[in-house]
Amino acid sequence: MKSKLGLMTLGAITPLMLFSGTTAEAKSQSTDKKDTKKVSVQTKPVEKTPEKPAPVYVDVQPGDTLIAIADRHQTSYVRIFNANEQIANPDVIDVGQKFRIPDPSEELPDRVLPAAPEVQAAIQGAVSSSPVQAGISQSARGSSAGNTYAYGWCTWYAKQMRPDLPNSLGNGGQWVTNARAQGIATGAAPRVGAIAEQSGHVAYVEAVNGDQVTVSEMGWNYQQGTQNRRTVPASTFWGYIY
Secondary structure, X not given: OHHHHHHHHHHHHHHHHHHHHHHHHXXXXXXXXXXXXXXXXXXXOOXXXXXXXXXXXXXXXXXXXXXXXXXXXXXXXXXXXHHOOOOOOOOOOOOOOEEEEOOOOOXXXXXXXXXXXXXXXXXXXXXXXXXXXXOOOHXXXXXXXXXXXXXXXXXXXXXXXXXXXXXXXXXXXXXXXXXXXXXXXXXXXXXXXXXXXXXXXXXXXEEEEOOEEEEEEEOHHHOOOOEEEEEEEXXXXXXXXX
């Protein structure tokens, strides 16, 4: 009886063990399926190239100068001059002209050309012998470093002849007013070595003879880089910088 009961007991247990093993395997497969995750691939958004700002143009109004236009658009008159080849003389612009305002990041080729050797020699000779009026300290005149005016025009020549004057006097036609505002001596009487000013133009006084003055200049009649000398009535000029 014991033997038969033991066999029966063993036989009853075996199916349970097999059933248990099958269930564990099925459970394992089910778990594996649940643990499998889909990997999503994320792509970076395509970066758009920033659009270039639309060009800015201005029409010259009565009383405008390149410096005034440049100040309104937070740039320099030199950059406007370099960006607009139609500007023949940066000291003289006409009402109704249309200029492009360059973008701040725009690289512009410099339209200032080097002086011809014979012109440079003549200017340097004149500079070395030009009298500079005393009576006002260098500090009161402001910075006189270098010559930042556009080469070959009246302001560039005047600065070459009077290197003691600052680079911040503006266009021809503004020098006397701006010089006076900076504490530089000015007046209505011509003197040798003074800068003479007329509408839109400045020149260097080489001689005074009664009511006649002899001046030298550049940019006269829109001839960039050409040095000119003329004798005219002193009343041709409305003011002088000493």
